[in-house]
Amino acid sequence: MRAVCWYGTKDVRVENVPDPKILNPGDAIIKITSTAICGSDLHLYDGVIPSMKEGDILGHEFMGEVMEVGSAVKKLQVGDRVVVPFCISCGQCYYCNHQLWSLCDNTNPNAAINAKLNGFSGAGLFGYSHLYGGYAGGQAEYARVPFADVGPIKIPEGLTDEQVLFLSDIFPTGYMAAENCNIQPGQIVAIWGCGPVGQFAIRSAYLLGAEKVIAIDNVLERMAMAQQGGAAVVSSDEDVHEILKEMTGGRGPDACIDAVGMEAHGSTYDVVKQVVKLETDRPYVLRQAMRICRKGGTLSIPGVYAGFLDKIPLGAAFAKGLTFKMGQTHVHRYLEPLLRLVQDGKIDPTFVITHRVALDEAADAYEIFAKKTENCIKVVLKPHEQPPPALERRARELESLPSEEIAMELPRSKRLHEK
Amino acid sequence: MPTRTNHLPARPAVRSGTGKKIVKACTINKSPEELFRFWRRFENLPRISRHLVSVTEISDMKSHWVARSPADNTVEWDAVIINEHPNNLIAWESTPDSEIKNAGSVRFEPAPAGQGTEVTVSLEYVPPAGKLGAMIAKLYGEEPELQVEDDLNRFKALMETGEIPTTEGQPVGGDQKTTRRKRGAK
Structure with missing residues (x-):
């Protein structure tokens, strides 16, 4: 089969590899109809996640058709159409029994x-380094899915792949990030990062009753998409601290979501330290969020951190009595409820897709996504579609919106900038 | 609880103060009875321990162990059960005539609040000294504690889920012989 393989920093290749086989009685083999590149795949692409090996098959957001099941599989049948959670869970241990599936x-x-x-290990993950099991991922024509009775959710008739594909990761991840904020009526949530997880976090925060969502980024098309989701947008190039204070009546946001993670931009100090390996992660956003969050507020971290962070103002967090919530998403917990939201038309997850490409063009797609060129926000790969979709930008309403106009719609930051 | 110590050897396999000891614990979401039953049949142990080739039960108390050693050789020894409390404790050690001196025990205690069973494994062996000592050291790898923890993880997974997680045999890109250069594992 064809599969996207990791070979090093900025080096992914689409190669012929052997087809996956059933290795354990609880396994299933899935023919992948749609699979996506995740923002967290860019941490692998940038070489900042340890324990990757050359030839590792990438991808943890995928769905498709069940081709084969192992002897112990009872609920899934050949022919079922399923979405697969990115974390692999046994369904039997203490953590699965307590809905903490990613642990x-x-x-x-x-x-x-x-x-x-x-100290202790979390669940195995598809295509996300050998520290997390080294499982072959889903940016491929086929994948082996362990514990197939526990993870994959069957998709009812009448829903397209693209409506449900993101149940595998980014929709539940954005949703859990918002849920972790414990949003109360009247509360304001600030979200750093308007990538796909940030976009779902914005919409989820409103679904969970937020009064206002403020989104922080500096990529225009992403800021525009955040605005379409109802967020007030602040440019991260501005004085975010002062602007957020002003926008929250001097209180600070009730909850802050770091949907950026370990490769935040904005601090040369951290870039240098990361390059020379004095620091594994760049926690620029985290520092900013810890400072601006209101007293007694909550910091929710869906962005991936993998190692050691420098100059974290824990004193500020302590002084204000902040609550921290973080971790890999317990995807299994959200599959049913979020599928219902899609079925009920409460949200249409396809809004985030900007590119649809053939699997063979994955290397180019990684580059476009990493460089954020061509207004790229979310790439969906189609391993079996014939003829294969060309690598071209989807005509979006976004294009008609001139970038100056978006910038003008940042009233407070603009005003401050002009001073 | 009945106790059987009738096969207790005259002197311990690993004299106190001379052995390397590894103790690891984990909590398994099964009853002590189920876990004890699996472990008491030493023939099951190669399923969870990568460095064991086979364990053959010679009698109720005595068993013959074959383990992997460097260069695809094997080392062998006989062990006897020296202490046993049903559903709670098994302790064994190599027989006095064995060249490989080692001893082990496993204890099963109910965990609080219905979390299953706390399993504590204790292994003791004579550290590297001469050829055989070096073999034994290799037996447990350069990081013996990691190996024992791996074995306990596999025991837990097998007991709780009926299978042991693996990726052996899954597809991987490229010709691994030529592409796995040194920079492979970062």
């Missing part, structure tokens, strides 16, 4: 090594 005890074959780093 599953039993799915990471390399758990002991992971525990040397983190």
